[in-house]
Amino acid sequence: AQSVTQLGSHVSVSEGALVLLRCNYSSSVPPYLFWYVQYPNQGLQLLLKYTSAATLVKGINGFEAEFKKSETSFHLTKPSAHMSDAAEYFCAVTPLRAGGGNKLTFGTGTQLKVEL
Amino acid sequence: ETGVTQSPTHLIKTRGQQVTLRCSSQSGHNTVSWYQQALGQGPQFIFQYYREEENGRGNFPPRFSGLQFPNYSSELNVNALELDDSALYLCASSLSGGDTEAFFGQGTRLTVV
Numbered sequence: 001a002q003s004v005t006q007l008g009s010h011v012s013v014s015e016g017a018l019v020l021l022r023c024n025y026s027s028s029v030p031p032y033l034f035w036y037v038q039y040p041n042q043g044l045q046l047l048l049k050y051t052s053a054a055t056l057v058k059g060i061n062g063f064e065a066e067f068k069k070s071e072t073s074f075h076l077t078k079p080s081a082h083m084s085d086a087a088e089y090f091c092a093v094t095p096l097r098a099g100g101g102n103k104l105t106f107g108t109g110t111q112l113k114v115e116l
Numbered sequence: 117e118t119g120v121t122q123s124p125t126h127l128i129k130t131r132g133q134q135v136t137l138r139c140s141s142q143s144g145h146n147t148v149s150w151y152q153q154a155l156g157q158g159p160q161f162i163f164q165y166y167r168e169e170e171n172g173r174g175n176f177p178p179r180f181s182g183l184q185f186p187n188y189s190s191e192l193n194v195n196a197l198e199l200d201d202s203a204l205y206l207c208a209s210s211l212s213g214g215d216t217e218a219f220f221g222q223g224t225r226l227t228v229v
Contacts, residue, residue, distance in 0.1 A: 032215050043120070043206055043220035044159070051215035090158050102210065102218055103149060103172050106158035 002027045004074075004091045006107035014115050019063075019078040021110045023091030026072065032102065033074045034092040035065055038109075044090065050074060061085070086114045119143060120209050122221035129197050129228050137192040137224045141209030147171070148190040149218065150182060151206040159206055165190055166212060194226075202228045 048059025094102035119142035151159035165184035
């Protein structure tokens with residue numbers, strides 16, 4: 001079964017500092033990988049996705065992630081944190097399978113805090 | 117705005133009761149998935165419906181059931197509610213295909229007392 005592991009349930013950065021949220025996946029073949037963001041009392045919004053095209057994926061709000069097969073990683077980064085980035089971030093994986101939409105397996109999430 | 121709407125937004129039920137949650141998918145999407153998100157956890161896949169047929173199920177007991185209608189809206193039914201069923205229930209709609217974006221609703225917060 002595919003799974004993702006998010007290292008660090010809480011990450012705190014200063015405004016303007018680099019954001020790095022870690023995600024490692026477990027799969028016998030490279031899957032599709034996603035990063036979602038969840039603001040309080042809201043659903044999830046897609047930040048970016050990896051679907052076996054370019055290994056460096058750019059998303060919304062200045063976020064990007066790099067797929068590294070050798071490290072089975074898909075870490076999320078942003079060069080300069082903004083207060084509005086404070087939220088919970090989820091890494092997710094779905095198998096390469098035809099028929100029906102993606103069936104996402106989520107990590108346990110990383111709560112990002114941005115301090116002045 | 118994602119276009120996925122869920123109702124109700126909040127619900128309180130008593131242990132042993134039954135509940136129905138509803139989801140209106142984004143226009144043109146033929147696939148609906150349901151997730152359970154317990155407090156402090158990531159969402160867990162319950163099941164998916166594709167063109168009105170169940171198309172995959174997570175590790176949830178049969179008392180969790182669903183329906184998808186011809187207009188692709190969907191229902192999640194939970195029988196014999198247990199305290200551990202208290203969670204945020206999220207609906208996501210998408211097109212078919214594993215690489216497509218899933219659009220999430222804001223969820224239904226279910227509290228079982």
